[in-house]
Structures are given as structure tokens and as C-alpha cells.
Amino acid sequence: MATIGFIGLGNMGGPMAANLVKSQHQVTGYDVVTAPVGNLEQQGGKPAATVAEAAAAGDIVITMLPAGPQVRQVYLGPDGIIAKAKKGALLIDCSTIDVETARAVAAAAAEAGLQMLDAPVSGGVMGAQGGTLTFMVGGSEAAFRKGRPILENMGRTIVHAGPSGNGQIAKICNNMILACSMIATCEGFALAEKLGLPVQTLFDICSTSTSQNWAMNNYCPMPGPVPAAPSNRGYAAGFTAANMLKDLRLSQQAAGTAAAATPLGAAAANLYQLFVDGGNGALDFSGIMQMIRRQQE
Ligand code: NAD
Numbered sequence: 001m002a003t004i005g006f007i008g009l010g011n012m013g014g015p016m017a018a019n020l021v022k023s024q025h026q027v028t029g030y031d032v033v034t035a036p037v038g039n040l041e042q043q044g045g046k047p048a049a050t051v052a053e054a055a056a057a058g059d060i061v062i063t064m065l066p067a068g069p070q071v072r073q074v075y076l077g078p079d080g081i082i083a084k085a086k087k088g089a090l091l092i093d094c095s096t097i098d099v100e101t102a103r104a105v106a107a108a109a110a111e112a113g114l115q116m117l118d119a120p121v122s123g124g125v126m127g128a129q130g131g132t133l134t135f136m137v138g139g140s141e142a143a144f145r146k147g148r149p150i151l152e153n154m155g156r157t158i159v160h161a162g163p164s165g166n167g168q169i170a171k172i173c174n175n176m177i178l179a180c181s182m183i184a185t186c187e188g189f190a191l192a193e194k195l196g197l198p199v200q201t202l203f204d205i206c207s208t209s210t211s212q213n214w215a216m217n218n219y220c221p222m223p224g225p226v227p228a229a230p231s232n233r234g235y236a237a238g239f240t241a242a243n244m245l246k247d248l249r250l251s252q253q254a255a256g257t258a259a260a261a262t263p264l265g266a267a268a269a270n271l272y273q274l275f276v277d278g279g280n281g282a283l284d285f286s287g288i289m290q291m292i293r294r295q296q297e
Helices: 013-022 035-042 051-056 068-075 099-111 124-130 141-151 166-195 199-206 241-258 263-280 285-295
Strands: 003-007 026-030 060-063 090-093 115-118 133-138 155-162
Touching (some): 003 051, 013 026, 013 124, 026 035, 026 051, 060 068, 068 099, 090 099, 090 141, 099 115, 099 241, 115 141, 124 133, 141 155, 155 166, 166 241, 241 263, 263 285
Parallel strands (some): 003 026, 060 090, 090 115, 133 155
Antiparallel strands (some): 115 133
């Protein structure tokens, strides 16, 4: 059994912390909103009233926060995790954030003699609830060896991607590729519809041909061929378009810093921006099919 401080008990962090409790760890949780702290307590965790209290309570401190600014706020400063964590504690940030912040916070932790991992996830809320997340982990080999058994209580696939920040790099590249393949799949199905080819025929051919990809085969944005896909339930999320836009912005920020050309990633970011600006941020990201179908009218 480990003692764990868990900060950020939202859609993802709440069920992740609950899985740690189920695995018999002593979990002390904090969130700026009080309701999820009460939920964790009902499930057998302990409440903390401040970041400092949660940070001091664990040999391991895990965070699951919205974005880079919240991560800087919670880790740095006189009452932050780095100042208040136990000597020798391992810090694990599971939020999806910019590479620069991940590396800056890990460097500040190292300066204070603390090990830190960036460990963003894929698998969404269902993966968090079911303990089947994929973790992409950046940090030292020693920190990874120490963190891995804890991450295994919340996920099924744990991959060490290299030094600090590399977990975030893997995450934003994965999601940029996913967004581009989703949009390409939408365009193909919208064009076939215009030209009079039945949806199921296109799916049967393409899902076994050279254009096959995860967005098409497992998550088809055109209603019909994949019964479990969000397209068959009004594009209820799933993984929201707003979250996809956030990750695409992170990929474009990183591409700018590295002077890397990502023209398709940039186009995908623009299209998701349009979709979200149209009031669709809460829809599943495959809902962009609706916008692309309309554009072809
Ligand atoms: P969420 O908004 O539901 O949860 C974030 C939680 O952090 C909230 O409960 C909020 O109150 C809390 N919080 C914010 N600032 C805080 C602070 N200063 N101190 C303490 N708590 C604070 O978001 P989520 O869906 O759980 O996502 C969390 C992270 O996981 C994000 O970086 C997101 O991009 C990433 N992610 C989400 C999904 C998904 O499907 N939701 C999938 C993969 C990755």
C-alpha cells in the first residue's frame, strides 16, 4: 500500500483516484471544487483542504488538472506541491499540457531533490473509470520504475517515452494524427455520399483497404457502419471537440517552438476552431462530420 496525494478530481481524476482507493492505497484528495472531494471520501479516500495538505500526505503525489497554467500554479510557489511534498516523494502529472511547462516543472522538482514524471493519458473517461488508460510517460528510468506499479492501478498500457516532456510529446503527436485522420475520413464519406455511393459500401471497402484507420474502423464519424460509435448517438462525447482543439493548439505551439512544418495539423486546428466556435465544443470530436457534410451542400 502506498500513501498518495491526488490533486484534480474532475472527470478523469475522480475515477482515477477511486481506482487507487480500490487498489488499497491510502489516497488524500484535493480539488478547488468541494463536491468531488466529498465523492472521494465516500469511496474511502481522505479529504484535504489545500494543495499543501494533499501534497504532504503522500509518498506519491498525482495531479490531473485542466492545462499548463493550473499545473504551474499547483506545483510552483510557496504553498505548491514542490515546496510541500515529503522528502523523496515521486510527483506524477497526468494532465495534458505544453511540453515547455512539463519540462520547467520537472526541472523545478529536480532542483528541490524530487523526482517527477509527466504521464498524460489516452482512453478518456471510460478508460479512467475502467482502469484501462494508456499512460505515455516522460522522466528518468528510476522514476518510471517507481511510478509504474501505481500507474498500473489506473491503466492497462504504460509506456516509457524517454526523458521529461516526452510523454506530452507523444500525446500531442498522437492526437494531431488522430484529428487529421478523422477529418480525412469525414471528407471521404461526405464526398462518397455526394457522388451516390452507399455509406456501408464505402465502409466495407475502405475499412479493409489502404485508407483504413482507427477513426474510420472503430469510431466511424458517418452514422451506420460502427454501431458503438458516437455518430450513432447524436455525437454525444466520448472525447469532446473542445478537448481535441486544446490538444491541437498544444501541437501547433510545439511545432512553432521546434520550427516544424505541420500544415495538416494547422488545417485540422483551424477546422476544429470553426466547429467549436459554432457552439459544438461539448460534442464528440467525430461530430465535425456534420460541419464537413454541410460544407459540401
Ligand atoms: P476536468 O475539468 O473535469 O477536471 C479538472 C479538475 O481540476 C476539476 O475538477 C477542477 O476543479 C480541478 N482544478 C482546476 N484547477 C485546480 C487547482 N488550482 N487546484 C486543484 N484542482 C483544480 O478535466 P478532465 O476531463 O478531468 O481532464 C483533465 C486533464 O486530462 C486535461 O488536461 C485533459 O486534457 C486531459 N484528458 C482528458 C480526457 C477526457 O476525455 N476528459 C482524455 C484524455 C486526457
